[in-house]
Amino acid sequence: xxxxxxHLTAAHIAYLxxxxxxxxxxxxxxxxxxxxxxxxxxxxELGTIDIGGRDMGRSRKFRNVQANPNVAxxxxxxxxxxxxxxxxxxxxxxxxxxVDQTPGRPRFSAEILRIHPTRIISFGLDNVGAGESPESAxxxx
Amino acid sequence: xxxxxxHLTAAHIAYLxxxxxxxxxxxxxxxxxxxxxxxxxxxxELGTIDIGGRDMGRSRKFRNVQANPNVAxxxxxxxxxxxxxxxxxxxxxxxxxxVDQTPGRPRFSAEILRIHPTRIISFGLDNVGAGESPESAxxxx
Numbered sequence: 594x595x596x597x598x599x600h601l602t603a604a605h606i607a608y609l610x611x612x613x614x615x616x617x618x619x620x621x622x623x624x625x626x627x628x629x630x631x632x633x634x635x636x637x638e639l640g641t642i643d644i645g646g647r648d649m650g651r652s653r654k655f656r657n658v659q660a661n662p663n664v665a666x667x668x669x670x671x672x673x674x675x676x677x678x679x680x681x682x683x684x685x686x687x688x689x690x691x692v693d694q695t696p697g698r699p700r701f702s703a704e705i706l707r708i709h710p711t712r713i714i715s716f717g718l719d720n721v722g723a724g725e726s727p728e729s730a731x732x733x734x
Numbered sequence: 735x736x737x738x739x740x741h742l743t744a745a746h747i748a749y750l751x752x753x754x755x756x757x758x759x760x761x762x763x764x765x766x767x768x769x770x771x772x773x774x775x776x777x778x779e780l781g782t783i784d785i786g787g788r789d790m791g792r793s794r795k796f797r798n799v800q801a802n803p804n805v806a807x808x809x810x811x812x813x814x815x816x817x818x819x820x821x822x823x824x825x826x827x828x829x830x831x832x833v834d835q836t837p838g839r840p841r842f843s844a845e846i847l848r849i850h851p852t853r854i855i856s857f858g859l860d861n862v863g864a865g866e867s868p869e870s871a872x873x874x875x
Contacts, residue, residue, distance in 0.1 A: 614820070616808050618759030618767040626759040626767050628806035630822055665769035667757050679755070681771055 650704035680717035791845035821858035
């Protein structure tokens with residue numbers, strides 16, 4: 594059974610640190626979702642997750658959040674194929690569409706989405722290994 | 735710039751065959767999204783994508799689709815870290831919540847979600863390699 598929490602735990606944060614991409618679902622004013630691969634930055638102190646980008650302020654996801662703040666960010670990976678083990682943290686909550694921020698990376702724009710979790714569903718996190726990093730994760734190249 | 739299509743192309747289908755997991759965004763009756771890792775099956779003839787599961791009929795995503803048929807399925811991966819190259823197919827459309835289907839796999843339930851794409855956004859697909867398969871993708875174990 595998955596674990597359900599209302600805030601980011603140490604186990605969530607340790608797992609999120611091993612992954613490069615999440616997928617952010619936002620919803621437009623007509624109730625239609627979109628779903629985009631995004632980088633993310635966890636603020637362990639605030640318990641929030643920031644999402645930036647090169648043209649965030651002009652993106653559809655930014656406009657979606659302005660119309661409907663409800664979002665769901667999922668971060669997952671296949672830990673082993675055999676046996677089939679998936680690790681997953683799904684963060685549901687509301688996002689703020691912030692402007693005039695200090696960009697988290699060069700060339701990122703000054704707008705960010707800041708997610709405030711309200712419900713976090715996770716499973717498979719007992720498989721998060723010590724010393725695991727995005728660089729050591731299963732990525733080509 | 736991403737490519738935009740209204741139906742599944744050969745390039746989409748070739749890329750989707752290399753990946754095991756997608757992430758499915760559905761929206762509840764209050765306009766709140768959820769986002770779940772899912773396996774998927776492409777029906778190239780119908781141009782649809784089926785999503786099954788062990789308890790699909792009792793899942794929140796199934797109920798969400800019954801209330802709001804709009805969905806977005808995103809399939810992506812990091813092709814190379816340096817240079818940073820992400821491959822992505824985002825399939826927006828409507829889903830049917832079907833019952834009494836023949837399960838696609840042992841232990842899957844008789845309910846499936848069948849996605850009818852209306853708008854497909856993709857990028858990075860020129861990097862889909864010949865002979866690439868989920869088994870050869872960057873997965874541990």
